[in-house]
Amino acid sequence: MTVFRTVEIDLVLPSDARSDGSPAHGTRPHGALTRQAASLESIETLRFSDLGYVTPDHVPYPPIVTQAFDLDRGLSLSSSALGGSSSYGAITLINADGALDDIITQKVNDHLPIRIFGGEKRWDDARGLWIDPPPSALTPIFGGLGTVWQPDRNALSIPLLDVSSWLSVNMDVRTYGGGGKLDGDSNVAGRNQPRVRGTVCNISPTLIDAANYVYQVSDGPAAITALYEGGFGGGIGYGGDVADLYAASPAPGTYTVQRSPTGTWLRLGTKPVYGITVDAFGSFASGAAPQNVLDILRQMLVEDFAFPAGYLDPAWPATSDLAPWAGGWFWDGSETVTGADVVNTLLSGLGISLIPTRSGTMRPVALAPPVYGAQPVLTLTPDQITEISSVGLDSSLNPPTWRWRIGSQHNFTIQTSGSGLHPQAPTDRQALIAISDRNSVWFSAVVKARWRVPNDPSPVTTALQSAYDAQLIAERHGDLWGTFRELWAVSVPAALAWKVDLGDFVSVQAPVPGLSEAMMGCVVAEHIRSSDATVTLQILILGNPQNPADQTNDFGGDLEDMVPA
Structure with missing residues (x-):
């Protein structure tokens, strides 16, 4: 051959x-x-x-x-x-x-x-x-x-x-011209319009008409779930949706909303004393309204960045079960945002990477231990491995981590006690808007006691909305990195390496410590040189999944023994 x-x-x-x-x-x-x-x-x-x-x-x-x-x-x-x-x-x-x-x-x-x-x-x-x-x-x-x-x-x-080079393009946004009304006054001329995608908490809409108290929430259709003045939600009432905010002024103490595929605006009937913030859910101009973070990212690539649809992998559907977690993010228009920025923001802390495949498409890959019943894409034995050597993991993951703090319900407008808060703002609301994130925690006292200097990563900001989902992800991180992991560089014939891609599970057996018996691992990197007949794969060893029926309970007995006859 x-x-x-x-x-x-x-x-x-x-x-x-x-x-x-x-x-x-x-x-x-x-x-x-x-x-x-x-x-x-x-x-x-x-x-x-x-x-x-x-x-x-x-x-x-x-x-x-x-x-x-x-x-x-x-x-x-x-x-x-x-x-x-x-x-x-x-x-x-x-x-x-x-x-x-x-x-x-x-x-x-x-x-x-x-x-x-x-x-x-x-x-x-x-x-x-x-x-x-x-x-x-x-x-x-x-x-x-x-x-x-x-x-x-x-x-x-x-x-x-x-194909990930497409992510270097800037987000397609509209800019205020300063011509008045919905085009904004001279204070916002040249500024990009804000953008809401998914569920966001306590954002500050852009004041585009200071004389008429008009704010823009998003450059697309958005549902305002709550409006606050200085953290108090009971002072300004909802006055209904209108076709034209400028046709009539809202009644004192109320606000009206104008929404369309090109944007969502609100107008106050009374000049506010404290800062205005809202909770909202943002959709797309096309009418698409995904709720989960990964689905929002996919739709943003297609609609907000004109990412060629043919470059999205067929394994990445519009509604993915890889990350069924609701969330969202708010971009206020003050900075230039690229596709890579959006990917990093929405996937931060989720344990998911967006990778280019060999066939030239993009697909998300979740790094996690294999579940019981998972089959390796490729089996590598000593007869096929030409060289194997150990690779050091990043110092933030080796030694193992003893604690993970995953944030959720990101607060986009920090408001602490003082003159910026309404006197009637409830204490629970004050506690929520005083910090940027609420953290869900996984920790292991065993790891902390066993290792002399275990890793303790900083809190991770995510686009998640639910603390329950954040807790689930924290536990997944603990399951993955709360134990000692080995990374091996394995050289195999090129024709064999071409059968796997990043994120695929492989079975490895080699005459090195820990691999005397076949162990499951994940391909996390590859190095190809055109002059070589071999390809070097970096494989993170994750261990063989156990049958849940064979696992023991906390008291040391077999689970099957605990089932009544």
């Missing part, structure tokens, strides 16, 4: 817009434009390989790839965050005869799709030649984008990016 790689590059070719002046007798005047929309662009796919490849349909892949790419990607394992990190090299193509000169000079070649596949040629003894496999037998290695091509005298280099 001989390992080879193929490269496919999609070039988008703009077409000149032109009118069709053909006659249309009997239906339209002579010379009228056609009613059939013509495509303004076409796609041309370039195909190359490193060793040469021809499909059964006689489509050639010329062998001009001198360097496929070097790849390093993985999950960032630390107590403060669990995100994805990756770095890629470049594809190098031979251009000694100038065959690619026209593409370099005439075609648009920035941020265009690139796919790399791997396969194995089979030797045919009877005919004395190598047999190419069909395209269906090739395994995806990389799917992403190529940046601006860099030509040399006899070669062409194409730097690579994964």
